Amino acid sequence: MNNSKNNLSDRKFAGSKTVLGEINRTWGTQLSVLGAILLLVIGFSVASPYFFTFNNLVNVGHYMSIMGILAAGCTVALIIGALDVSQYSNLALTGVFCILLDRAGVSIWLIFIFALVAGTFLGLINGFIVTVLKINPIIGTIASGMVMRGVTYMITEGKALSISPENSDVYYALGRGTFLGIPITILIMALVYLVIFIILKYTAFGRQIYAVGGNSDASYLAGINIKNVRIGALMIAGATAGIGGFFLLAQLGSMQPNTGEATLLDIIAAVLIGGLSLSGGKGKLTGTILGVITLIIIQNGMTLLGIQSFWQMMVRGIIIIIAVYIDVLRGGGYK
Amino acid sequence: MENYLLKMENIKKSFPGVLALEGVSVDLKKGEVLALVGENGAGKSTLMKILSGAYQPDSGEIFLNGEKIDHNYNPGKAIDMGISSIYQEFNNLPDMSVAENIFLGEIPKNAFRFIDYKKLYKDAKEIMSKVGLNCNPKLEAVHLSVAERQLLEIAKAISKDAKIIIMDEPTAPLNDEETETLFKLIKKLTAEGKSVIYISHRIEEVFKVSQRVVVLRDGKKVAVLDTKKTDKNEIVRLMVGRDIKEMFPISKTKIGETVLEVEGLDNEFIKNVSFKVRRGEILGLFGLMGSGRTKIAETIFGKEKLLSGTIKVDKKLRKINNPNAAIKAGIGYLSPDRKQDGLVLVHTVKNNISLASLEFYRMFKFFLNLKDEQKDVNKWIKRMNIKTPSINSIVESLSGGNQQKVVVAKWVNTNPDVLIMNEPTRGIDVGAKIEVYKIMENLCEKGLGIVMISSELLEIIAISDKILTVHEGEITNSFEKEDFNQENILKSALGKKEKYEQLKK
Numbered sequence: 121m122n123n124s125k126n127n128l129s130d131r132k133f134a135g136s137k138t139v140l141g142e143i144n145r146t147w148g149t150q151l152s153v154l155g156a157i158l159l160l161v162i163g164f165s166v167a168s169p170y171f172f173t174f175n176n177l178v179n180v181g182h183y184m185s186i187m188g189i190l191a192a193g194c195t196v197a198l199i200i201g202a203l204d205v206s207q208y209s210n211l212a213l214t215g216v217f218c219i220l221l222d223r224a225g226v227s228i229w230l231i232f233i234f235a236l237v238a239g240t241f242l243g244l245i246n247g248f249i250v251t252v253l254k255i256n257p258i259i260g261t262i263a264s265g266m267v268m269r270g271v272t273y274m275i276t277e278g279k280a281l282s283i284s285p286e287n288s289d290v291y292y293a294l295g296r297g298t299f300l301g302i303p304i305t306i307l308i309m310a311l312v313y314l315v316i317f318i319i320l321k322y323t324a325f326g327r328q329i330y331a332v333g334g335n336s337d338a339s340y341l342a343g344i345n346i347k348n349v350r351i352g353a354l355m356i357a358g359a360t361a362g363i364g365g366f367f368l369l370a371q372l373g374s375m376q377p378n379t380g381e382a383t384l385l386d387i388i389a390a391v392l393i394g395g396l397s398l399s400g401g402k403g404k405l406t407g408t409i410l411g412v413i414t415l416i417i418i419q420n421g422m423t424l425l426g427i428q429s430f431w432q433m434m435v436r437g438i439i440i441i442i443a444v445y446i447d448v449l450r451g452g453g454y455k
Numbered sequence: 456m457e458n459y460l461l462k463m464e465n466i467k468k469s470f471p472g473v474l475a476l477e478g479v480s481v482d483l484k485k486g487e488v489l490a491l492v493g494e495n496g497a498g499k500s501t502l503m504k505i506l507s508g509a510y511q512p513d514s515g516e517i518f519l520n521g522e523k524i525d526h527n528y529n530p531g532k533a534i535d536m537g538i539s540s541i542y543q544e545f546n547n548l549p550d551m552s553v554a555e556n557i558f559l560g561e562i563p564k565n566a567f568r569f570i571d572y573k574k575l576y577k578d579a580k581e582i583m584s585k586v587g588l589n590c591n592p593k594l595e596a597v598h599l600s601v602a603e604r605q606l607l608e609i610a611k612a613i614s615k616d617a618k619i620i621i622m623d624e625p626t627a628p629l630n631d632e633e634t635e636t637l638f639k640l641i642k643k644l645t646a647e648g649k650s651v652i653y654i655s656h657r658i659e660e661v662f663k664v665s666q667r668v669v670v671l672r673d674g675k676k677v678a679v680l681d682t683k684k685t686d687k688n689e690i691v692r693l694m695v696g697r698d699i700k701e702m703f704p705i706s707k708t709k710i711g712e713t714v715l716e717v718e719g720l721d722n723e724f725i726k727n728v729s730f731k732v733r734r735g736e737i738l739g740l741f742g743l744m745g746s747g748r749t750k751i752a753e754t755i756f757g758k759e760k761l762l763s764g765t766i767k768v769d770k771k772l773r774k775i776n777n778p779n780a781a782i783k784a785g786i787g788y789l790s791p792d793r794k795q796d797g798l799v800l801v802h803t804v805k806n807n808i809s810l811a812s813l814e815f816y817r818m819f820k821f822f823l824n825l826k827d828e829q830k831d832v833n834k835w836i837k838r839m840n841i842k843t844p845s846i847n848s849i850v851e852s853l854s855g856g857n858q859q860k861v862v863v864a865k866w867v868n869t870n871p872d873v874l875i876m877n878e879p880t881r882g883i884d885v886g887a888k889i890e891v892y893k894i895m896e897n898l899c900e901k902g903l904g905i906v907m908i909s910s911e912l913l914e915i916i917a918i919s920d921k922i923l924t925v926h927e928g929e930i931t932n933s934f935e936k937e938d939f940n941q942e943n944i945l946k947s948a949l950g951k952k953e954k955y956e957q958l959k960k
Contacts, residue, residue, distance in 0.1 A: 323821045324813045330802065331810055337796035341758065341788060342811035342865070343779035401801050 149395035153410040157417065164421035171424055178303055182296065184416045185305035186211075186368045188409060191387045192309075192316050193243075193360025195408045198391055199320075200333040200353040201400025202250055202257035206265030207387065208380025210242045210361035211368065213268045215375040218366055219281045228290055232366050239362015240355050242268065247351030257354075272377045282374035295370030305367050312360060317405050319356075329353050334401030382433075385440055390415045392443035415439070459518075460485045460650055461506075461619060466515035468501055475501040477674045478515070483619065488641060488651045490661040490682070493671035494694055494885070494911070499654050502671070503621050506652075507540040508533035539612035540621040547607055549597035553588070554579035556596050556607060557614050578614075586610045586640055601745075602633040609640065620644065621652045626660060627744050630949060638664055656910070658687050672696050673884050691913065696885055703917035704889060705896050708735045710920065713770070714904040715786070715873040717755060720764035724750035725928040728764070732873060732904035737895065739919030740908045742948050747928035748908050749791060752875045756788040757781040768872055782811060787866035791878040791908070797862045798850050805832045805846040807861050812868045835864035839894055856887020863894055874898065877908040892918060912941055926950040 165172040190207045197204040217238060218231050226234070242264075249260040283291055297304045320326040331339040332349045340346050369375055394411030396403035418439065422432050461483040468476040476498045483489050491499050504510040506517065508530040517524040519536055533539075547556045554575050555562065563578065565571040579592035588606040590599070599607060605625060612620045622641075626634045641651055641664055653665055661668055662682060670678045670693040678693050695702050711734035720728040725747050732738045742748040753759045755766060757775040766773050766784075773784040781788065790796045798807050809816065809828050816824045832846050841860045843853055850861055859879065866874055879895070880888040895905055895918070909915040915922060922934045924947035932947035934940075 322823060322825070324817055324823050325821065327806065327809075327813060327823060331799055331806070334799035334801050335796065338790075338799050339810070341756075341778050341790060341796050343777075343782040344810075344813075345779065401799065 150404070150407050150410060153393060153395070153407065153414060157410065157414055160414065160417045160421065164417065164424065168421065168424040171421060174301075176420070176424070178298065178301075180416055180420050181303040181306045182371055183420070184412060185303060185309040186364045186371070187383075187387060187390065187416065188309045188412045189312050189360050189364040189367070191390050191408050191412050192312050192405060193357035194387050195391050195394075195396060195403055195405060196316060196320070196329060196353050197257075197357040198333075198396045198398070199329050199400060199403050200350055201336075201398075202261075202350060202354060203388065203398065204243075204246060204261045204354060204357040205258060205384060205388070206242070206246060206261040206268060207357060207361040207364075208384050209265035209268035209272070210239055210358055211365035212375060212377060212379040213242070213272045214238045214362045214365035215369045215379065216272050216275055216281055216377070218369055219283055219375055220275070222283045222287055228287070228294075235362040235366035236359055237362070239365065240359040242361070243355040243358015244351065246358060247354040250354060251347040251350050269377075269381070276375075276377040278377055280374050280376045283369065288373045291370040291373055295367060295372070305371065308363070308367060312363060313405055313409065316356065316360075320405065325349070325352060330401060386415055386436065389436070389440040389443045392447050393439075396447075398444070398447055411443075458484060460520065462518040463502070463506065464516045464518070466502065466505060466517075467513045468505060468510060469513060475674050476505075476512070479671065479674070479676045481669055481676070483650050483652065485650055486645045486648050487667065488645055488653055488665045490665035490668045491652055491654045491671065492656075492658065492661060492668060492690060492694060497671040497694070498674040499671055500623065501674075503540065503623060503652065503654065506533070506619075507538055507621060534615050534617075537616060537618035538621070539615055539617035539619070540623065541605070541608040541612060541625060542623050547596045547604060547611075550595055552593050552595055553583070553590065553599070553607060554592035557582060557592075557610050559611070561615075579610075582610045582614050585613060587636060602629050602636075605629065605633075605637070606640075613644075617649065619650050619652065621654075623654045624656065625653075626655065626657065634660075658690055661690070662687070670694055695913075702885070702889065703892060703914070705737075705892055705918055708896065708899045710735045711902060714768065714902075715755075715906070716765075716767040716770075718765050718767075720751070720754055720761060720766075722750075722754055722760055722762045724759060725754060728754075728928075728930055730923055730930065730933075732906055734872075734902045734904050735899045736920045737899060737905045737907055737918055739915040739922040740906060740925055741910075741912065741915050741922055741944055742925030744910065746925045746948065748925045749877060750928060751925065752788060752877055752906065752908060755781070756786060756875065758788075782869050782871075785870075785872035787811070787869055787871035787874045789862055789866055789874065789876045789879055791881060793858055793862050798858060800849075800851040802850060803847045804836070804841070804843050804850055804853070804861055805829065807850050808832045808835055808864045808868055811865050812870075831868055832864075835868060839864055840890060854884075854887070856883040856890065859883050859887065859891060860894070863891065867898065871903065873904045873906065875906040875908070878910065879907065880909070880911075880914065912944065916941065916944070924948040 161172070170176055190211065194204055194207060214235050218235050221231050221234060246261055246264055249255050249264055250257045253260070294304060299307060320329065328339065328344050328349045329352070331342070331344060332346045336346050368379070390411035391403070391408050392398070392411070393414055394403070394407030394409070396407065418435070419432065422435065459482045463479070463481045465478045465480055466476050467478050479498065479502055481502070491502070493499050501510065505512045508528050511528070524536070548559070557579050558575060563571045563574040576592045583589070583592060586606045586609050588603060588610055590603065596604065596607065609620070625637060629637065645651060653661070655661060665682050668680045668682055668685065668690060669676060670680070670690060672694060677696070680690070713731045714734045715732040718729045728751055730738065740748045740751065750759060754761055755775070757777045757780050761775070766775055768784045768786060773780070775781045775784055775786070778788070794800060799810065805828065809832060813823070816828045818824045829846065835841070836843065836846065839860045841864065842857050850858055853861070863879070876895070880891050883891070898905060907915065907918060916939045920936055922939065922944060923930050924932045924944055926948055927950065931950060934944060
């Protein structure tokens with residue numbers, strides 16, 4: 121009898137047992153994105169002699185760092201199943217406030233801390249909208265983003281604001297400087313990824329973020345305060361927007377009130393390419409950074425090849441559809 | 456061959472981790488009531504969902520009137536061919552009128568293609584009188600009683616000129632009288648030449664309505680019986696596949712002190728619920744669907760708000776207003792649907808087992824002690840014989856029985872004094888069931904008190920030391936082991952409660 125029982129369980133057992141299957145399940149997306157990146161790099165290097173040059177790579181690095189920082193926060197929000205589309209509005213608003221503080225004579229370090237706090241606070245507001253008011257995250261963050269954008273336009277009266285000229289060198293040194301040939305902003309981005317990686321992998325909070333995203337009902341019954349976890353995740357998304365705002369300001373020395381309006385969906389495309397699911401519960405930071413690199417390379421390559429910006433916009437749209445379709449194929453589709 | 460209206464041949468279907476049907480063949484005659492019985496997870500619903508077009512079989516063929524049904528078969532086509540299903544959960548639209556519900560999708564239209572309301576209500580009235588639904592066809596479905604909604608479902612089926620009506624547990628929400636009405640209706644329908652496939656847990660009903668019985672077990676057809684030539688014992692034995700003693704290998708453990716005591720629990724769903732559970736005891740809560748048995752558990756566990764009443768764990772009064780407080784008080788709750796709220800399916804075995812006990816692994820406030828976590832997880836995998844390639848395998852890829860053991864491990868890992876297990880063996884195969892019972896026995900030996908909720912009467916009688924019946928949120932009766940009797944327990948669950956008052960004294 122004992123025997124037949126074991127047979128029964130074995131027969132019904134269907135897990136991926138092979139090492140290869142395990143690698144495919146864990147790293148499949150990352151490997152395929154990595155492959156795509158290699159192909160793109162080779163292709164653009166052949167097509168444009170300027171592509172694989174030190175100057176261009178530093179340039180790409182600067183541009184990528186800001187998007188990468190925001191994408192890391194977006195990843196955390198998406199893991200709990202809350203798409204945050206207000207990040208760029210948060211970035212613009214925080215950036216504009218930083219300029220006002222700079223003009224009031226506040227030191228750059230205090231302004232950095234302010235950006236971090238302000239971004240996090242705006243994330244807290246998103247958390248309130250999503251958990252207390254129970255508004256669907258996409259709708260809630262579109263709306264909160266509109267409010268933030270409106271405030272930004274109001275403060276700037278629709279014009280670009282610049283930091284005071286005597287401080288611009290300090291900001292440029294941070295925003296455009298390099299350390300051992302690596303852009304400082306890329307190092308900052310790496311630091312952001314490291315911190316979020318540790319949170320996700322080694323803390324109880326990180327584990328709860330995955331759990332709430334994977335199944336909020338089960339998480340609630342397991343005694344997890346799902347509201348706090350959701351708020352926390354959106355605060356991280358806001359914090360990265362604040363950090364991104366500060367360093368974008370450092371790169372440009374000024375801030376347009378419409379910053380990021382056109383590139384809103386790029387981050388989402390990047391994280392979806394990297395293997396996150398719109399339905400939450402899954403995803404790795406390595407995937408996100410690879411997704412960001414892919415998107416940036418495509419944009420940079422197209423620019424170098426002299427492709428018109430209208431065409432580029434179309435291509436970006438198509439990439440987003442492809443990225444989301446990949447999510448559908450993984451089972452996260454709209455039903 | 457022409458004798459048969461419907462023939463399903465060698466139907467196979469598998470889901471990730473489970474082989475649901477292993478080549479099942481069923482046939483149905485015109486004007487016949489065919490009963491389909493089997494335990495939870497035997498494959499009844501899957502088979503019927505294939506027949507109604509909701510699932511595609513992996514292989515196998517379906518013949519209707521001797522004609523083969525082609526491959527892109529779907530629910531719409533099934534209805535067109537005259538196959539209608541009435542599910543346990545009703546599919547009617549609560550905010551639309553009864554008439555609109557009946558003719559949904561084929562509402563009568565006038566010459567201008569607008570809705571012909573006059574004809575709609577007239578036709579509806581006609582069909583309603585056929586099934587015995589006596590109300591205004593303009594009434595919104597939300598106002599109907601449960602039994603009336605059941606009749607509405609049947610009216611829908613008839614309006615579509617169904618030749619085959621699949622009824623999945625149609626009597627679950629009905630009382631005795633309503634059940635009788637339904638049986639009369641079934642007789643009338645079959646007299647008109649319609650065929651019925653009748654799924655039920657209640658073996659007695661099978662004898663009342665059916666001509667033949669198909670018994671399924673673990674995705675296989677084990678017997679087709681002539682209802683007149685069989686008896687209840689034979690059917691139960693075929694369903695379970697072994698003797699009762701083998702099936703429920705629970706030996707008596709020593710019963711100790713009271714570990715959980717609830718008194719006068721009251722809220723929106725339950726009324727004045729009081730009971731005690733002692734260490735080493737399995738207390739069975741039996742009631743029908745919607746009786747409030749789950750609400751009682753959810754109230755004790757802090758998922759539903761408690762308006763009045765007290766909960767004592769180990770003689771200490773505990774204020775429980777959310778699951779977290781319940782876990783801290785030493786209560787665990789295994790929910791009835793592991794996919795819905797028991798497991799994070801896309802996560803690993805390890806993360807699921809430690810989900811409710813993350814607090815134990817905190818170090819430096821924020822960080823997790825991954826080593827300790829892994830040690831505990833490995834311990835449970837070994838003790839509970841959870842079959843998984845590694846602790847990092849995704850839970851979704853395990854079989855139902857192993858998934859269930861993961862949920863049990865999750866709760867045991869919180870180190871509870873009381874474990875409330877709601878349908879602990881739902882949808883798992885017989886071998887796994889026995890293992891779950893053994894785990895329960897083990898927990899009792901360790902001094903836990905267990906509250907078990909189950910809709911399988913057979914199981915609850917075999918496993919429990921004491922049974923309470925629940926009806927409309929109240930405890931209607933209490934049975935000690937020596938008084939266990941199927942008929943009486945079922946009756947009490949249907950709402951006869953006079954005896955309880957006496958027993959309470």
